[in-house]
Amino acid sequence: MGLEVLPAVDNKGKQPLHPMPDVVVLPPTAEEDPKTPEGGDDEGMEEPPSNKSRNYGHYHQEDGPTHFCKVILAPKLECIPMPLDFTKHFVTVQMEFKLRNNTGCSWKVMVKLMNGRVTLDQGWATYAAVHQIKIGYMVTFKLLTPDTLKVIIFDDDGIEVVNKYGKHDEAFAAKE
Numbered sequence: 001m002g003l004e005v006l007p008a009v010d011n012k013g014k015q016p017l018h019p020m021p022d023v024v025v026l027p028p029t030a031e032e033d034p035k036t037p038e039g040g041d042d043e044g045m046e047e048p049p050s051n052k053s054r055n056y057g058h059y060h061q062e063d064g065p066t067h068f069c070k071v072i073l074a075p076k077l078e079c080i081p082m083p084l085d086f087t088k089h090f091v092t093v094q095m096e097f098k099l100r101n102n103t104g105c106s107w108k109v110m111v112k113l114m115n116g117r118v119t120l121d122q123g124w125a126t127y128a129a130v131h132q133i134k135i136g137y138m139v140t141f142k143l144l145t146p147d148t149l150k151v152i153i154f155d156d157d158g159i160e161v162v163n164k165y166g167k168h169d170e171a172f173a174a175k176e
Contacts, residue, residue, distance in 0.1 A: 064089025069140040077128035079112070080120040080139075087118040094147040099127060101151050102162055131163060 068086045087093065097120065099107045109123035133139060136156035141149045153161040 066143045067140060069138055072133055072135055072137045072139065075135060077133060078121075078125045079114065080124055081114065081117040082119065082141075084117060086143075090118070090146075092146070093118050096147065098148045099151045100144065100148060101131065101153075102160065106148075131161070137161070 065086050068083050070080055093111060093113075095111055097109050097111055099109055099120075101107075107123060107127045109120045109127060112119050112121040114121070131153060133153055134156070138154040138158075140152045140154070142152075144150050155161050
């Protein structure tokens with residue numbers, strides 16, 4: 001049931017200050033009428049396109065993950081296998097990746113298929129040595145383009161490592 005709203009009266013209590021209809025009935029609230037839909041994030045939204053999933057009023061592309069990380073547990077860093085759940089979304093596997101670090105430096109690393117997994121191989125050991133990646137460090141990789149990974153290194157305290165080096169050996173540094 002709606003609520004009755006009475007007009008405001010002047011200080012003498014006789015005349016209405018603002019002329020109003022005799023009775024104004026407000027629509028029922030959600031508590032009074034449980035059939036009343038409540039507004040939310042999805043109110044008035046159209047259905048998502050077929051290649052996108054819907055969650056809480058916004059869309060996500062169904063392309064697959066763009067990040068993975070590795071915690072360094074072994075002293076030898078000759079290669080880094082990429083997770084299968086990361087690479088299974090690749091349309092094609094590049095033979096070479098550019099690793100771009102947080103200082104803008106890029107390195108070429110060859111890719112090899114080892115035991116059914118895409119692996120960063122030739123060039124990775126040199127990258128790890130020059131960037132002083134040690135046991136206990138965590139390295140995150142973000143796919144920027146089909147052949148470029150952004151690499152961020154975190155030390156054993158979880159702090160981002162930012163190292164600027166002089167001119168790298170051109171055999172290993174990627175040309176911009």
